[in-house]
Amino acid sequence: MLVYILKRLGTGVITIWFIATATFTGMHMVPGDPLTTERGMTDNIRENLERQYGLDKPVIEQYFLYMGNMLQGDFGLSFTEENRRVNDIIRESFPVSATLGVLSLFFATMGGILWGALTAIYRNRLPDIIIMFLVVLGISVPSFVLAGLSQFLILNLNQTMGRSILPVAGWGGFEYMLIPSLVLGLSTMAYLTRLMRSSMLEIANSDFIRTAKSKGLSTQRIFISHQLRNAILPVITVLGPSIAIITTGSFVVEIVFAIPGLGRYFVQAVAQLDYTVIMGTTVFFGSFLVLMVILVDIIYGFIDPRIRVQAAK
């Protein structure tokens, strides 16, 4: 098991290096540099600025310099926000994105398992049909439309009630997080519901359920400790990719709801070609994702003995 984890971590490090290099290459392919967007400046000032940010060196040297700094955990200075370190930007905005992500992942998983189990119980009856219709809708409607729609509904709700029940946008306490995280988690919830449903139905036909029935166990007992427990396994496998989908998908929600998260910084940085912020956010984000996927795989190994045996080989 330890060898497996170490191996995974080693691959992870190489992956992060690949992400950093790809970002660096892509970024330097964009015509212009961060200083071209600056208002009028003399050649002297430009030279000084280039020296300060190290832009006067050849690109290869910049690359190795940057990689060296990054290994020491230093993402450098932001170009557009004067005297702000990228580390500080990440430290401020990542908790916001992470809170949003964790909350919506929670909604998505809980909702997915609950609805999936419900549809399997009421297979081909009215609740199943209604929920599956909503699921198809949840997969087909883009999240920015959902976000806009929910803002519209909140606004109408506040107007009819005559007072502010839920904030329309912004960031603060739990009331600010509720709707954005629901919107963010909805498509994943729909996907997990489908997965849970088919997994439940597959398990319902398996031999051990038949054995449990013939032993005379009660329906609840079979449902909870045999069917549900085994059906959750596939849902856990897709948690890794789900984290990736939810965290990257948070861009839209952050933009529509005006939430000061990482996604917003990234989009701004690309628009202004802020080299260090682009690098910092991408590398940080990529490492986070890689780590999450590895973590989920390891957890899965602990939960499902079949995987553990394969991994140990």
Next chain:
Amino acid sequence: MQDSSLSSYSPKPADFIPLTKQLDKHGISRPSLSYWQDAWIRLKKNKRAISSLYLIIGLLAFTLIGPLLWSINPNLQDLDAISQGPSFSKQALIVETPANWGGVTIDNFPSQPSPNFSGLLSSTEQIEIVGQATTQYVRLSWQPVEGASAYLIYRNDHIPESPEDLGLPLGQTLAGNQVSFEDRLQLNAQAYYYTIIATDGFNEASTFTTQQVDLTLAISARQADLRNIDVEVGATVSLPGHPFGTDYLGRDMLARTMYGARVSLFIGIIAPFIFVLFGTLYGGLAGYLGGSMDNYMMRVADFVIALPFLLFMILFKVSFGIGPGENGIIPMMLALILLAWPGTARVVRGQVLLIREADYIQAARLLGANTFYLLYRHIIPNAMGPILVTLTFAVPMAIFTEAFLSFIGMGVAPPTASWGSMSNQGIRNMLSSPHELFFPALFISITVLAFNLLGDGLRDALDTRMRGNE
């Protein structure tokens, strides 16, 4: 024929005639079907998948044939009709292009009240409409009021009930003998109530006169020229309506939705086609070669999968750049292809690895089949099902990605319409004119829904191993 008493049955000669041989008695009861025929039959049974297929054909017709029937320029701006709700064709008058109107000034009336005037200001006796009141302009003139140094003009959409209820203040004249006003401010074809109040510079008159004016829808000769309407001034033409309304620049939303479908479906269908093809070749090669080559090739694919997708979509899209006059479709497609191929490569490699070891391949090899024959006759057809399913599911993904990029303003460049960029504009005006968000969002959702359902149907029909439990 069962007789009640079998014992009483007496054999007849006819019982001993030999039966005619029935050759097909144990034959196949239905014609043998190829894999694709069988899949097609299964797909046809799936009502949802078939209706989605019709829906997709309808969408293609909408974007390809639609512009032929609805020949309105999607980029034509009409600032007289911004953010209008859905409407149908209307009759409009063609009037002269509005020019500066000299107005009406009464020469033998003092421009300023004489200092010894000490009466109360009265209201003007009557308001006349000069010319025809149209949505291009409304020209009013009125009788001068003694003692006035200026007149205030208000416009309301209902009859004013009190001096506080006069509506929109439009402006005021500069002298007591200037008794006309021209209104060109966002006029709609409806009834307006214009109110004139005289003022002496310090006090307003306590009474006012209101005139109802019914406006006729009209377009100016210049606008008619822009729309290629070749009719004389004064004639009435029927203007095409806007079944989907107009956007914030007065562009026709139906035409824009059609052209936007072109961008969205082009990216949504061509890009997946290319990256699925590339992924198939890559994964097929890796799977067929096997061994360490396979290992290295798939490691590369794993790296590309690990890239945060949307971040790199934005980065690559920007780094491929948009030249002047380009619409940004090609960079977006390139970025999409560059990032999305490994998913297919993985699926295809898995398939090829499975098929390679199958018994019928061994048998074919024993019979002397060469590599090309094996690939062409056995491996590719057998892997085709999963590839097709991947392709169908890649389409909604690509459409979502395009819409997302355009939504955050990094997709197609204006004025090119795409469903994403239209939604982006629509969400800003959502509260005042919801139709601007509704139509593009509806089309994105319908398209994605149709492809998802078709993908489900195809998966059930084509691939027995991946078959869902529905």
